[in-house]
Amino acid sequence: MSHLRLFAVACLAVMGLALPGAVGARVGATPLLATVGTPTSGNDFQISLKDSTGAKVTHLDPGAYTITVHDYATVHNFHLTGLGVDKATDVETTSDATWDATFTNGTYKYQCDFHPFLRGSFTSGTVVAPPPVKKLVAQVGPKRTISLKTASGARVKSLTTGKYKLTAKDLTKADNFHLIAAGVNRKTGVAFRGTATWTVTFRVGAGKYRSDAHRALHGGFTVIGTGELSAVELCVQLRAEEDRPGRVVQPEQEDDRAGQ
Secondary structure (H helix, E strand, O other): OOHHHHHHHHHHHHHHHHOOOOOOOOOOOEEEEEEEOOOOOOOOOOEEEEOOOOOEOOEEOOEEEEEEEEEOOOOOOOEEEEOOEEEEOOOOOOEEEEEEEEEOOEEEEEEOOOOOOOEEEEEEOOOOOOOOOEEEEEEEOOOOOEEEEEOOOOEOOEEEOEEEEEEEEEOOOOOOOEEEEOOEEEEEOOOOOEEEEEEEEEOOEEEEEEOOOOOOOEEEEEEEOOOOOOHHHHHHHHHHHHHOOOOOOOOOEEEOOOOO
């Protein structure tokens, strides 16, 4: 063997000793460990993503990561998704894998595709939290009373556009709570007494609520955009909506059971 060849072999041997397990890993990448199932019981309903200290990953700095994956299961898999990342093992076979991933600002999720309840998530960098869901409380009864209030108990006179969680408390079998607004038409049954929860999205326009059994029992409010239309602009827009040819009235949705 020539001296040149011996030198090359020696160099490769030194590199192999100095960089064990370096094949497939990026220099400077932070290691993570992903597992689904367990070594002693492969199909256990366990899934995890941990850092090099063994702590569960809940938040990471943006950057490059090398994930060592141990899929011990034949009925589960490990599927990681998020901005710029979509990697998965197979459900029906066990496997070991090494993934390179770059995490940016956002939320990332992992799960078993065959059992979606087997899941976890973490954030990376700066994550803008979604706005809290706005809440309303509607009530009809006792006796001849009807109201629509904010979560703090203030009577609703105007709302901004968007999604709301509305709890409708129907405390009488003589009346119902019927909510009507642009794109919204929800009601409890007249004979129904109980609580219903609705998720509604209000658009710009006029809103009203009433009892279908006694139309004199009613109230109203306006829905304005975040730009806060003036009263004149709102009236003009409402009139245009009412006069629009072919305007479709949202069909009524009636709740006769609690929680619908």
